[in-house]
Amino acid sequence: MDRTSEEHALNIDPFIQIRLLDLQKVDSELDRNAHRARTLPEAVTAASLHAEVMALDDEIAGAEAALFDLRREQNRADADVELVRQRVSKDQHLLDSGSINDPKQLENLQHELGSLARRQADLEDVEIEIMERVEIAEHELAALVTRRDGLAVDSAAANEARDVAADALGVERAELTNERALMAGEVPADLLKFYEKLRADHDGVAAAALHRGRCEGCHMELTAVDINRIREAPSHELLRCEECRRILIRTAESGL
Ligand SMILES: [Zn+2]
Structure with missing residues (x-):
């Protein structure tokens, strides 16, 4: 296992090495928790229902304004x-x-009475036509309000479902954070710093188990040469995967 001159083998108690793997598990769970919190399907549903309610509110405001104008027209015709x-x-x-x-x-x-009768008939036609338009507009407005009210109920339920899901994730996050603090407390500060840096550089995974000759970080099979080198390495030597450079931890399942 070649190593560049600036990287010296770190000596870490095998128990602490296993602790690092436990810490990695909790950190990965925390990452998954954060990802789920960002991409909650309940939040997507709640946001989409909220947008629908808002759009209907706008439509209702437009329909109310149109009806107001029509009623004014109706009053004028009357x-x-x-x-x-x-x-x-x-x-x-x-x-x-x-x-x-x-x-x-x-x-x-x-003659004037005759003209007035024709004028009255024309105006009454206009009056009836506006009355019909008012009725249609009232009907449309009522339908919009019914639809909006139904969606508002769905939206409130979706908000609640979103909050329940977010709360559950929050409870899990709090537990994991406590667990993490306990584990991190057992890891030497320098190693923890190194681990954090590796995590930032390697998609959140700094420490990986060597499992049946395979690195669980990059899932690459180690070469026979590397396996032999690891077999000979002292148990306190902190190993790195030659492929992905993550910390490689030996366990009972490593296949050594
Ligand atoms: Zn690897």
Whole structure:
């Protein structure tokens, strides 16, 4: 097992070497815990439902504004019809009173009543058309509100599921963190520092077991030469995998 001149073999108590492997297990579990916390499916569902509710809120606001405008239009149409009705009533009253004797004046009045009747019919058509549009808009708004309210219930449930899942991960994280602190306390500070640096450089895995002639860090089979070298190495020598440079720990399962 060749070693560059600046890397000297570290002498570490075999018990501490095994401790390093335990520490690695806990650190890997902590990494998985953090990854799960970042990628919680419950959080994805909750976020997507929340976005749907927000989008529906916007749609509802738009539908309410449109309905408000339509109702204003409806009020105007009602007022227009009412004005014509009053005018008709006034003219009709004048006609019925018999106070107009001039034939020309009578003819004008009857002519005006005819125009007013046509105008009233037109305005009433407009009034009915707006009324129908108001009804459709009210129906659409009610449907949107029903859909939003249903989704809001789903969204609240999804938020709760997300919080429960996150809490469970938090409990696990707290336990692992305690466990890690105890293990790290048993590892000499220099070695711990070296381990942390290796972990940062090697995707979170600094220490790997030698398992049946294979490095569990990079999963490469060690050469016969390396295996022989390891067999001869003193148990306190901290070994490194020639392939991935991780700390290689001998266990009863190493196949030596
Ligand atoms: Zn390796």
